[in-house]
Amino acid sequence: MPTLQLAEITQANRPAQLPLLSKLADILATSPAVTHLMVRGSLAHGTADRLSDVDFVVGVHDAQLPVFIEALDTLMSVEAGALLPGWRDTIVADLGGLGMVFLVPDDGRLHQIDLYLAPASRIPRLRETVSTAVILDREPAPAATPDIAVAESFAAAFLARPRTCTELLIEHLVLAVLLHKRIKRGQRFVAYSEWHRLHTATKDLVKTALAPASQFWGWYQLREEIAVTPIGRACLGDLDAAISGPAIPEAADVNGAIERVLALVERACPQALDNLHDAVTAYRTYQELV
Amino acid sequence: MNASGDAADVTIGDCAARPTGLLGNMPATAAFLADLGLNFMWVRLARLEGNAFLWEHRDYDELDQVERHRLHIPLHTNSSAFLVTGGTKVHMAGGRIWRLTPTYAHGVCNLLGPDRIHLIADVYADDTYRRLARRPALHPAVAEPLPAADQTTLAERLETARNMATLGYTEAAERMLLRLFYTYALPEGTAYDLIAELHTSLGDMEAATRWTAAKRRLLALTA
Numbered sequence: 001m002p003t004l005q006l007a008e009i010t011q012a013n014r015p016a017q018l019p020l021l022s023k024l025a026d027i028l029a030t031s032p033a034v035t036h037l038m039v040r041g042s043l044a045h046g047t048a049d050r051l052s053d054v055d056f057v058v059g060v061h062d063a064q065l066p067v068f069i070e071a072l073d074t075l076m077s078v079e080a081g082a083l084l085p086g087w088r089d090t091i092v093a094d095l096g097g098l099g100m101v102f103l104v105p106d107d108g109r110l111h112q113i114d115l116y117l118a119p120a121s122r123i124p125r126l127r128e129t130v131s132t133a134v135i136l137d138r139e140p141a142p143a144a145t146p147d148i149a150v151a152e153s154f155a156a157a158f159l160a161r162p163r164t165c166t167e168l169l170i171e172h173l174v175l176a177v178l179l180h181k182r183i184k185r186g187q188r189f190v191a192y193s194e195w196h197r198l199h200t201a202t203k204d205l206v207k208t209a210l211a212p213a214s215q216f217w218g219w220y221q222l223r224e225e226i227a228v229t230p231i232g233r234a235c236l237g238d239l240d241a242a243i244s245g246p247a248i249p250e251a252a253d254v255n256g257a258i259e260r261v262l263a264l265v266e267r268a269c270p271q272a273l274d275n276l277h278d279a280v281t282a283y284r285t286y287q288e289l290v
Numbered sequence: 291m292n293a294s295g296d297a298a299d300v301t302i303g304d305c306a307a308r309p310t311g312l313l314g315n316m317p318a319t320a321a322f323l324a325d326l327g328l329n330f331m332w333v334r335l336a337r338l339e340g341n342a343f344l345w346e347h348r349d350y351d352e353l354d355q356v357e358r359h360r361l362h363i364p365l366h367t368n369s370s371a372f373l374v375t376g377g378t379k380v381h382m383a384g385g386r387i388w389r390l391t392p393t394y395a396h397g398v399c400n401l402l403g404p405d406r407i408h409l410i411a412d413v414y415a416d417d418t419y420r421r422l423a424r425r426p427a428l429h430p431a432v433a434e435p436l437p438a439a440d441q442t443t444l445a446e447r448l449e450t451a452r453n454m455a456t457l458g459y460t461e462a463a464e465r466m467l468l469r470l471f472y473t474y475a476l477p478e479g480t481a482y483d484l485i486a487e488l489h490t491s492l493g494d495m496e497a498a499t500r501w502t503a504a505k506r507r508l509l510a511l512t513a
Contacts, residue, residue: 031458081341
């Protein structure tokens with residue numbers, strides 16, 4: 001039987017995200033606080049395309065979850081070159097932890113990196129419900145009950161904390177990256193969902209900036225609360241323009257929405273852009289390069 | 291262009307620069323350099339990727355016998371790529387030739403990318419150079435003073451670094467402190483001092499000593 005030379009073909013067909021996945025795994029696994037590292041989603045199932053995100057589940061010792069989460073933005077910025085602080089993922093299913101999404105430049109384009117950070121005590125249950133590929137399992141000792149309580153309490157408080165204008169701006173930028181992916185793939189239903197989510201984030205941004213103490217839920221009483229100043233009326237005009245667009249966006253609609261929300265932020269809560277001007281410029285550059 | 295004409299030769303030193311084979315494939319660049327008519331010591335393309343840094347340092351210290359200057363010609367850049375010297379941030383925009391005196395402590399960064407690509411030419415001073423440099427200008431808007439960092443801010447950053455090191459991310463903690471040079475106007479070598487202080491607080495005196503020595507070497511401190 002002749003020996004076939006398949007290495008070159010194998011290399012040519014490996015997912016483009018693999019070097020970045022490997023780099024990020026090395027970064028995360030450096031800390032002994034990380035008990036498990038798993039990949040989920042399309043890269044775990046072999047169905048990834050060039051647009052696929054990199055999806056990690058990161059198990060962290062229960063007692064160290066708070067300090068790990070607090071260090072994560074710095075870690076991802078310094079070691080991975082993340083463009084922005086992490087976006088608190090509101091789309092991901094609740095598996096007992098926290099989802100954070102980062103935008104990381106690599107090889108001239110922005111990659112979406114999803115990190116689901118779970119207390120080590122939740123990993124066995126998580127693995128029963130989510131299909132993952134394990135790349136690290138340090139087989140930690142069972143967590144003590146007080147440590148489990150620390151992690152649960154921290155996660156609950158983290159998720160319950162109202163988002164700031166900066167976080168809502170980052171949500172827009174991340175959702176726009178997702179939307180461009182959906183549009184390229186022709187995923188109309190998911191694009192519809194994420195487009196609506198973007199508009200909801202715009203509504204939340206307007207309310208956080210101009211009516212932070214609002215007693216009204218969701219979209220109720222917007223005009224009554226917001227349209228009492230020229231700035232408020234202009235922001236509601238932006239929101240009206242957003243929801244008056246197509247139900248399923250094209251790429252130009254997404255780009256227009258981002259420019260509209262950046263102008264809204266300059267008008268209503270300019271401090272949200274503090275320290276983010278270069279990041280926004282870089283974001284625009286990378287989006288143009290795609 | 292370098293001493294040997296071999297593009298792989300990257301140790302910079304005094305010489306009469308010779309074209310490399312790489313320059314032979316870059317006729318526009320070759321023509322541009324020829325038009326400048328300068329007395330080149332070394333000419334190279336330098337690519338600085340996103341999230342890449344040249345930490346605070348001095349150059350040329352060992353080359354002090356002849357007057358020479360470092361010129362930067364930006365070919366591709368972005369607003370998060372800049373140089374810091376003397377607590378001032380300068381983004382070298384395209385369309386200009388920039389002169390750096392590298393014997394002053396300086397650092398370079400490209401925080402967010404995309405790649406920054408500069409043509410860097412070390413040139414000897416002669417009449418051609420003096421004509422080129424006879425009206426140097428630095429528009430006030432280009433040089434942006436960095437804010438000072440008070441002791442509270444530095445203490446907070448050191449605490450963040452300590453937490454990262456405690457998690458096991460020691461090198462990340464060091465890099466976080468080194469990056470302060472690009473955010474704040476700091477006295478020379480402060481970032482290295484902070485790293486030494488970090489390691490001292492963690493009980494790693496070997497690392498603290500190593501970083502103190504690195505500071506002296508990179509900043510060419512003799513005292």
